[in-house]
Amino acid sequence: MTRTPLMAGNWKMNLDHLEAIATVQKLAQILIDSKHDAATVEAAVLVPFTDIRSVQTIVDADKLPLAYGAQDVSEHDSGAYTGEISAAMLAKLGVTYVAVGHSERREYHGETDAQVNTKVRKLAAAGLTSIVCVGEPLEIRKAGTHVEYTVDSLKGSLADLSADELAKVVVAYEPVWAIGTGEVATPEDAQEVIGAIREAIAQWYGADVAAATRVLYGGSVKSGNVAEIMAKPDIDGALVGGASLDPEEFAKIVILGKTA
Numbered sequence: 669m670t671r672t673p674l675m676a677g678n679w680k681m682n683l684d685h686l687e688a689i690a691t692v693q694k695l696a697q698i699l700i701d702s703k704h705d706a707a708t709v710e711a712a713v714l715v716p717f718t719d720i721r722s723v724q725t726i727v728d729a730d731k732l733p734l735a736y737g738a739q740d741v742s743e744h745d746s747g748a749y750t751g752e753i754s755a756a757m758l759a760k761l762g763v764t765y766v767a768v769g770h771s772e773r774r775e776y777h778g779e780t781d782a783q784v785n786t787k788v789r790k791l792a793a794a795g796l797t798s799i800v801c802v803g804e805p806l807e808i809r810k811a812g813t814h815v816e817y818t819v820d821s822l823k824g825s826l827a828d829l830s831a832d833e834l835a836k837v838v839v840a841y842e843p844v845w846a847i848g849t850g851e852v853a854t855p856e857d858a859q860e861v862i863g864a865i866r867e868a869i870a871q872w873y874g875a876d877v878a879a880a881t882r883v884l885y886g887g888s889v890k891s892g893n894v895a896e897i898m899a900k901p902d903i904d905g906a907l908v909g910g911a912s913l914d915p916e917e918f919a920k921i922v923i924l925g926k927t928a
């Protein structure tokens with residue numbers, strides 16, 4: 669079973685729509701100039717909601733070798749939910765990927781596994797792929813229960829999803845202590861948890877589904893460390909924060925993401 673690696677840049681709350689256009693054009697140009705084959709490593713940018721329409725326009729018009737997406741979605745379909753954006757609205761903008769349950773949503777907005785689960789269902793129903801984020805805070809890592817903690821959070825986030833719905837899920841393991849800190853989990857640390865995630869998916873959905881599901885690592889990924897992370901057997905790509913804001917650096921990550 670081959671899983672196409674995915675390098676997804678999570679811009680977080682950075683780059684307005686004009687900056688987004690410049691960044692995406694530069695990123696795409698570098699990938700095109702370096703003859704990057706999108707079939708070997710997929711590249712995606714998860715941009716602020718206000719950037720999506722602009723990014724869609726240039727990606728579509730110039731057929732850029734990039735997917736784009738959002739960083740969150742509402743649990744609701746429509747109605748009196750001030751400030752929320754629905755899965756249908758994102759689908760209308762041609763979005764491919766939507767991050768769900770990022771640790772910053774969990775920490776600053778109290779998002780729970782149950783809410784993440786609802787969001788994943790809404791996205792699957794709209795034909796969109798979720799990037800479901802899980803990962804332990806530092807105190808759990810220090811206590812040595814990071815594997816159980818992360819698998820348990822994933823279990824809640826994927827609760828009662830059908831195999832068809834799971835086909836629209838990418839998992840991202842992002843240890844909270846490694847996000848934006850410069851502190852990278854070692855490739856062995858990442859493989860330990862990601863291997864356990866794949867085993868858990870095999871228990872829940874069977875070996876074939878587990879073999880087909882992409883699991884990414886996120887946390888201080890840069891061009892200097894991506895190759896050793898990608899060398900691990902269960903790691904299928906990266907969710908990249910800070911380093912994805914620089915198109916030259918992110919293009920390098922995409923190109924280096926090719927596994928042997």
Ligand code: 13P
Pocket residue numbers: 678770842846847848849850886887888889907908909910911
């Ligand atoms: P950094 O790459 O900046 O550590 O962020 C990781 C992240 O949170 C991606 O979603």
